[in-house]
Amino acid sequence: MSRHPRLSAAATAALALGLVAAAPATGEEPLVTDARAIAHxxxxxxxxxxxxxxxxxxxxxxxxxxxxQIAHVTEDGHIWIRATLPAVTGPATPIVGSAIVTGIARAHDGTLYVNYATGTSETGIWRLDPDGGAPEQIAALPADGLPNGLALDEHRGVLYAADSVRGTVWRVPQAGGTATAWATGTALTPLAGAASRFGANGIKTDRNAVWVSNTGRGTLLRIPVGPDDSAGPAETRATGLEGIDDFTLPGHGKTVLAALNAPGKVVLVRPDGTATTVLTAQDGLSNPTSVAVRSRTLYVPSAAYSTQRDPNLLVARLRHLLGRG
Structure with a gap:
C-alpha cells in the first residue's frame, strides 16, 4: 500500500507527479499483451x-x-468473501487512521496469512485456515506501526512483514508467536519530506534473500539471509521507482515486476536496475497495488485510492516466461 484516501489532496497530487526512470523504448514486441479486467x-x-x-x-x-476482507476471485471473475477481519474500537492506524487489511501470503496447504493494521492490540498477522472459520491472530505487531507487505518462507517456516511506518521487517514463526525485528535501518524508513509517508512496503522472498520496496524512497532492496537466518546489509537493486508498492519475482530470479501506485504503472525492473513500463492506465490500471505471476499470466489488482474510480483485478499475457537469471 502506498496511497489512501485519507491523505491530503496536496500529498496525492505530489505523489501522482512521480515518474519512473524507464529504459528507452525499442522496436521489440511488447512483453505484456491482452490486458483485461476480469473483475470490478x-x-x-x-x-x-x-x-x-x-x-x-x-x-x-x-x-x-x-x-x-479477504476475497476470492475465480478466473471468470466471480467474487466471494472468504472472511472479514473483526472491527476494532477506536482504530488509530498511523497515516491512514482506519483499520485496514494489507499483505497476504498463501501456504501450500491453502492456509492464508494476512496483515491487519489497526492502531490497537489487534495489529499483527492473522491466519485463515483452508476450511474457513474465523480469522485468528497468530502474532501481535506494534500498534504504532503499519504492517504492509507480507511474505512466507515455508522452507524456513517464517513470515516476514514490512512495516511502512517503523521501517522494520518483522520475522514471525509460521505457526505464530513472538515477532522479532529482523531488519531495520535507514534504507527501510520513510523519507522525510517525500510525497509518500510510507517506507518499507512490498516484500517477497527468494532462496537466499528477502526483497523489500520502499515507497517514499522509490527503491527496491535485497536483504541477504545469513547462514544463521540473520539479515545481512540491505543492497539497493533499483532507484527512481516513484510510488513503488508491492512486486513479484517471476521465476525466482533477479528480474522484478513492480506496481507503481500513483503513476498507475507496472514496470519490469532488470538486474541492472533499469525499468521499462509494461502496463499503464490505458490498459485499465487504477492505482495498482501489487503484482503476481503464474506461468505466463500476469495479475494486477488496482485499488483506486487516488483515482477514485474502477478498483479492479486485471490479467494480462506475458509474451514469454521471464528467466531465472
Missing part, C-alpha cells in the same frame, strides 16, 4: 484490493483493505 469492485463498500495471493487453479485471493 465496489469502491463505496471499501473493496480496495491491496494485495494478492494466487491459487494453483489460477484463482486469486485478495485483501480488500478498507472493507477489512
Amino acid at each position: 469492485f465496489d469502491l463505496a463498500a471499501g473493496q480496495t484490493p491491496e494485495n494478492i495471493a494466487l491459487d494453483r487453479d489460477g484463482s486469486a485471493d485478495l485483501t480488500f483493505a478498507r472493507a477489512r
